[in-house]
Amino acid sequence: MAGPEGGGVSRRTPSKSERAASRRIAAAFLVSAAGAVGFAVTYGLNGGTQWEGVCLAVAFAGLAVGLAVWSRRLVPVGGYVEEHEGFVPPPAEQAMTAAVFRAPESPTRRWGLLAALGFALTALGVAALFPLRSLLPWDRQRPTRSLKDTPWGPGVRLVDDQGRPLRPDDVPADTMVAVFPEGRIDVGDAPAFAVRLNPERFIRHPAGGHLGGLVVWSLLCTHAGCPVRLYLKGAGRVLCPCHQSSFDLLAGARPIAGPAARPLPGLPIEVGPDGFLRATGDFTAPPGAGFWSRP
Structure with a gap:
């Protein structure tokens, strides 16, 4: 920084490396903004948590790179030791300080960055x-409502794992048969x-x-949502093999x-006009493990 002329402070032109660093910093901040916008768009379109994570990573990485380059390339660094000679700095140091905060290359004056x-x-x-x-109902179902509702409902036929409708005679005495709502075999909270x-x-x-014992x-x-697939014939009991709930x-x-x-939630059933088993409603309680409003 040149000495004062008539009480003023001279200014110098930023070097080539400083101009290049400024461009890299600006580009990094723009990439960060693009990542943030991408996260907002992906979240709004339900694009998936993987892409949301990628966008957030880009946003914070761009911000980190920009700040790192700024601190290493444009901010003066180094350790300085001087003797303390009083509380009022000499005119030369005052001019130097003014130059740091007023010169075009000063970080506080880089308005573009x-x-x-x-x-x-x-x-x-x-x-x-x-x-x-996600915390507001608006146009989507409340989380607690979706945890309580299943595909079962009045008139839904009971089918096996191959999608075949079941009649009462298809369930032998003292035998456990897995059943599903027709057309919704793949729904996680529907198996019965x-x-x-x-x-x-x-x-x-x-x-x-x-229905006559059916x-x-x-x-x-109801502990952790595991399937209770072990049936003890003659005892009328089912066992969860995961954590041994009976x-x-x-x-x-x-x-x-x-x-x-x-207890396990029950499913009300009836025999439809076509002779097949049908549900008359949903489970008597939310199926599976408890949640924040249902321990």
């Missing part, structure tokens, strides 16, 4: 507001099982009712062993 940084930070801030949409028991042995009436319950354990079907499918705390 500051504008790019502000744009990147603003884009990131706006993008961070988009996930708040049908079993034919002796109604005279019921200690507690099944929550979903029964009862349907959710296949998902349910007594003769007592309303209540848990009698293991970590499960709630």
